[in-house]
Each structure stands twice: as structure tokens, then as C-alpha cells.
Amino acid sequence: MDRRTQPPELARTGVPGLDDVLSGGLSPGxxxxxxxxxxxxxxxxxxxxxxxxxxxxxxxLYITLSETDRELRAGAASHGWTLPEAVEVFELVPPESLLDEAQQQSLLYSSDLELGEATRQIFQAYERLQPVRVVLDSLSEIRLLAQSSLRYRRQILALKHYFARLGATVLLLDDLTSEAFDKTVHSVVHGVIRLEELSPAYGAERRRLRVSKYRGRSFRGGYHDFTIRTGGVHVYPRLIAAEHRTGFDRHRTTSGIGALDALLGGGIEQGSSALILGPAGTGKSIFTLQFMAAAIAGGGRAAMFVFDEELGLLFERAAQLGFDLRAMRDSGALHIEQVDAAELSPGEFTHRVRERVDFAGSKTVVIDSLNGYQAAMPDENALVLHVHELLQYLNRQGATTFLTVAQHGLVGDMKSPVDVTYLADTVILLRYFEALGRVRRAVSVIKKRTGAHEDTIREYRIGRTGLVFGAPIDKFQGVLRGVPTFAGAPGPLLDLLEPD
Incomplete structure (x- = not known):
């Protein structure tokens, strides 16, 4: 391609994630x-x-009609930034030292300043500095000075043609404090980025943005979560799994327990997802720890995101079962973090998972549990969509994902807070059942997309060394309902085996 026909390089915003949403940045000029x-x-x-x-x-050039130079520099300093000489702040409102009696007739506050005078000062500031990038803050003041929609539109068009002739890239800020439904500027500008803040009933505020217009360029549509922390704004682009495809050699992930692997038809295929479903206390987290520890023992890396349990308690409980999570973490093989659903947006959580897979090489991911993840979602439909894209992405990266869901109830009819069984490749069902005056646990695999699996039900026990499995239960009816009946002489149950 002729260099003269190449499109000009985009003006990057420097905001992490925003340039990805904008497909590279802002069109210059x-x-x-x-x-x-x-x-x-x-x-x-x-x-x-x-x-x-x-x-x-x-x-x-930062042209401000609302904030002072001191306020802007203080805001920059709060993020650890110092404005260099190449960035100049121009206050359209005169500084206090000039507001004396001799200057009262020519220097006025922005509320009294004539629109023509304001425009003249803007142009003078630009011609003096000849900047490449310009920020005008804010349009609310210009709108008030214009006093009518027609005059306001003409003023914006005048600014547009002036800056376009000189090749400047201009960012107009609008705080929507007056005539919020006026779309005058939307039809004039080259692109529109809208920032929103949501206030949930509990927890921190949530922020999101959307690009509603960008002439001549494709962009990542929809809403994207973002946060404001020390260091500035960080945008988390909405995950589109179809954009991320990688090749990898599939193999089976095993648990290291023969009976459990046999139940799963030899294990769980790499690049697939497994949902562990059951009521509270059945050991869903322990099942994930078993697979995770086996993967790390085989030289792999794992990432575990815990929503419902305090990490100190989890470390102690796991240690009693033979899983030294602290040693795994200290060796660098395990990344484990506690997630506060009240403080974390879904987009930021997805970003954290992607970081562990893309940059840390974690090929085993545990999300414990979806009940806690659901608390970060605005509604159930959004949860299903988020989980779908996240699982599809992880599968295409060759990561094996384990998710847990706590069902409501203990025995009998179980209810799930959200049904994601159709999204998972493998579904492991855990149940309580009563037999011979004891409350027991049973496990079965009710779905596996890749390969065969046992259709039996096995009893298991959480012992001092972890999970202990018995032979398939074939003399009972109604185990999964919680209150089975004998269909012949019962086979050996786990309480008849040697203690572990």
C-alpha cells in the first residue's frame, strides 16, 4: 500500500481497555x-x-469553564500524575487576582460571559499553543451561554470546523446537568462515548461505558464495566469468546482417585468445563481441590477464585484433608484469591480470570461458587450470558474449568438459584441420602459431552485424607431423592469399610 494512502495513526487515549473498545483509539483530526x-x-x-x-x-490543551487549574492538577496528582509542560490548562474563567474594579467590565464569570467572547478566547488559546490534542470542559457552560438550541448547534459546528481545519483531535466533555436529552452534539461529533454510574441496593457503585457512535470505524459495542482507582480509569472490555481461538493438544485431567476417575469415564477432558452441583456441606469445594491438586502435582498451574469462604479458614480446612494450599501458592503453581461480589463488577472479574490464563499460564480454573458470582450480576439473564462467554473463552484457551453451585435444600427436591447445567460440558451431582439410620453422601455424573461415563451412583465420604469412594450402589432405589428403599440385600456401605 502506498504510504500516502495509509490511514493516519489513531490517537490512543492511554486508558487501559478503552482503546480496545475503540478498536485502537480516536481518529485524529x-x-x-x-x-x-x-x-x-x-x-x-x-x-x-x-x-x-x-x-x-x-x-x-485543557480548556476548562468549570474547574480551576489547581483543582485539575490536584485531581491528576491523586492518580500519581504530574502534568508536563506539553499539557497546558487554560481557565476561561479569569483568576481571582484579576477580578478587581479595573477589570470588572471586561473579565466576567462564565455565567455572564458572552458566547462570542468565550469562543474568541478559546481560539486565541489554541492559536497561541497550536496543540494536537484539545479537551473542552464542559459543554454545559456553552449550552447555557448559547441560550437556544439553534445557537448552541451553530456554536458546536463552528468549533468543529475550526479544529478540523487545523487537524486537532478534540474531546468535548458534557456533564449532562442541563437539558440532558438534547442530542444536538451527537449528530455533529465524530464519535460518542457515554459513561454511567449505577448504584446497587448494596455494595459499591458500579460504572460502565458504551460507545454509541463512531463514524467510519467498527468498535466493540455494548456496555463495558470500568473502575476509577488510584492510577486512573481502567476499562474491562466485554468478553467475546469467538475472538479468542487457540490450538492445543487435548488430554484428560484426572483427579488421582481411581473410583472418581472411573465414574467420569477416565477423567475430564482438557478445555472443557465441569459443574459440581449439590446442597451445602456435600463437599463441592473438596472435589475441586482434588482436581486442582492433581493438576499441580502433574506440573500444571491453577487459579482458584473463592466467593463464599474466608481464605484463612479454607487453608486450614484443606490442610486437614491433605491439601497444602499455602505451599502450592508459595511455589507459584496456585493463584488463589477471595472475591468480594459486593465490590467487584462482572467485567473486572472476567478480566482477572483472563489475566491468570493469558499471562500466568493457568490451565485449571476453579470458581467457587456461582452463587457468589450471581451476587455480582444485575439479574439472572446477565449471569447466564457472562458464564457462557467465560466458559467458551476458557475452553478455547485449553483451560479446564470447575464451577460449583449450592442448591437450596438438603434432601428431596433440590432447587438451584440459576440453571447453568446446559452450559457445562460435565455435570457432577452430589446428594445426601438416609440409609440404616445414617446420613450419607452419593455422587453421580449426569452429563458428559465428551466420552462415556459411568451411569452408576457411588457413595463417598469425606475422611481425614480427603475423599473416599465406595462401589456403585445397586441395591437401593431412590438414592437421589434422598430417602431410598431397599431393592434386595444391600451391598457394602462405606461405614463397613476399613477406616481411612
Whole structure:
């Protein structure tokens, strides 16, 4: 391709994840709208945009009609940033030292400033600096000065043509504090990015963004979660599993327990997902620990995300069963973290899982449990969609995923908070049942997409060394209902075996 016909390099925003959503950044020489209510992070994104330009050797101009130079620099400092000489802040409101009696007739506050005078000062500031990147904060002040929709539109068009003629990339900020439903600017600008803040009934606020318009370029549509922390805004692009395909050699992941592997037809295939379903106390987490420990013993890496249990308690409980999670973690083979669903958005959680798989090489992933994960979702439909994309992504990366779901109830009819059995490749069902005056546990595999598996029901026990399995139960009827009946002489049960 002729160099003269190549499209100009995009103006990267420097905001982690946002350039991915924008398919590379902002088209240079155009005007973009960044809108959102106060507190959604517009100023932080705009400062990062100018700092990124300065790092590329481009001058930047921040024109402010609302915040002062001191406030902007203080906001930048809170993220560990220092505005370089290449970034200049221009206050359209005159500094306090100039507001004396001799200057009262020519220097006014923004609420009294004539629109033409404001525009003239903007153009003068630009011509003095000749910046490549410009931020105008905010349009609410321009809208108030214009006083009518027609005059406001003409003013935005004038700004657009002026900056376009000079090749500047402009970011307009709008805090939506006046005439929030006015779409005048939307039809004029080259692209629109909207920031939103949601306030759940419990927990921290949730923030998300959406690109609603970008002329001449494809972009990642839909809503994307983002956070504001020290260091700036971090966007978590919505996961699209179809974009991530890798090749890998499939093999079976085994548990190291012969009876359990036999029940699973030899193990669980790499690059598939297994759902462990059962009421509280049946040992769902222990099943995942068994597979995870076997994978690490075989030289692999694992990542475990715990929603429901405090890590200290989990470490102690696992140690009593023969799983030294601290040693696995300290060796670097295991990444384990406790997830607070009230503080973590679904997009950020997906990002953390991807980091462990993409960059740390974890090929065994445990999510314990989906009940806790559901608490981070706005509704059940969103949970199913998130889980679907996450499982599809992990499968295509060759990772084996184990998920647990705690069902409501103990015996008899069980209810799940959300049905994701159709998403998992393998479903392991755990149950309590009563026999001979004892409460016992039974396990069965009710689904496996890849390969055959036993259709039997096996009793198991959680002993001092972990899981202990018995022979298939073939003399009982109704084990999965919780109250079985004899159908002949009972076979040996686990309490008749030698203690472990």
C-alpha cells in the first residue's frame, strides 16, 4: 500500500481497555463527545488522553469553564500524575487576582460571559499553543451561554470546523446537568462515548461505558464495566469468546482417585468445563481441590477464585484433608484469591480470570461458587450470558474449568438459584441420602459431552485424607431423592469399610 494512502495513526487515549473498545483509539483530526453525570470519570479520562499525547510528543490543551487549574492538577496528582509542560490548562474563567474594579467590565464569570467572547478566547488559546490534542470542559457552560438550541448547534459546528481545519483531535466533555436529552452534539461529533454510574441496593457503585457512535470505524459495542482507582480509569472490555481461538493438544485431567476417575469415564477432558452441583456441606469445594491438586502435582498451574469462604479458614480446612494450599501458592503453581461480589463488577472479574490464563499460564480454573458470582450480576439473564462467554473463552484457551453451585435444600427436591447445567460440558451431582439410620453422601455424573461415563451412583465420604469412594450402589432405589428403599440385600456401605 502506498504510504500516502495509509490511514493516519489513531490517537490512543492511554486508558487501559478503552482503546480496545475503540478498536485502537480516536481518529485524529476529529471531534468526540465524552458524556456522563458528575463523578463518572470524564475529567480523569480527559487528563489521561492529554498525558498519552504528551508521551507521544504531542502538545495538549485543557480548556476548562468549570474547574480551576489547581483543582485539575490536584485531581491528576491523586492518580500519581504530574502534568508536563506539553499539557497546558487554560481557565476561561479569569483568576481571582484579576477580578478587581479595573477589570470588572471586561473579565466576567462564565455565567455572564458572552458566547462570542468565550469562543474568541478559546481560539486565541489554541492559536497561541497550536496543540494536537484539545479537551473542552464542559459543554454545559456553552449550552447555557448559547441560550437556544439553534445557537448552541451553530456554536458546536463552528468549533468543529475550526479544529478540523487545523487537524486537532478534540474531546468535548458534557456533564449532562442541563437539558440532558438534547442530542444536538451527537449528530455533529465524530464519535460518542457515554459513561454511567449505577448504584446497587448494596455494595459499591458500579460504572460502565458504551460507545454509541463512531463514524467510519467498527468498535466493540455494548456496555463495558470500568473502575476509577488510584492510577486512573481502567476499562474491562466485554468478553467475546469467538475472538479468542487457540490450538492445543487435548488430554484428560484426572483427579488421582481411581473410583472418581472411573465414574467420569477416565477423567475430564482438557478445555472443557465441569459443574459440581449439590446442597451445602456435600463437599463441592473438596472435589475441586482434588482436581486442582492433581493438576499441580502433574506440573500444571491453577487459579482458584473463592466467593463464599474466608481464605484463612479454607487453608486450614484443606490442610486437614491433605491439601497444602499455602505451599502450592508459595511455589507459584496456585493463584488463589477471595472475591468480594459486593465490590467487584462482572467485567473486572472476567478480566482477572483472563489475566491468570493469558499471562500466568493457568490451565485449571476453579470458581467457587456461582452463587457468589450471581451476587455480582444485575439479574439472572446477565449471569447466564457472562458464564457462557467465560466458559467458551476458557475452553478455547485449553483451560479446564470447575464451577460449583449450592442448591437450596438438603434432601428431596433440590432447587438451584440459576440453571447453568446446559452450559457445562460435565455435570457432577452430589446428594445426601438416609440409609440404616445414617446420613450419607452419593455422587453421580449426569452429563458428559465428551466420552462415556459411568451411569452408576457411588457413595463417598469425606475422611481425614480427603475423599473416599465406595462401589456403585445397586441395591437401593431412590438414592437421589434422598430417602431410598431397599431393592434386595444391600451391598457394602462405606461405614463397613476399613477406616481411612
Amino acid at each position: 476529529h471531534m468526540f463527545l465524552l458524556e456522563g453525570s458528575p463523578g463518572t470519570g470524564k475529567t480523569t479520562v480527559a487528563l489521561r488522553f492529554l498525558l498519552e499525547g504528551a508521551a507521544q510528543g504531542e502538545r495538549g
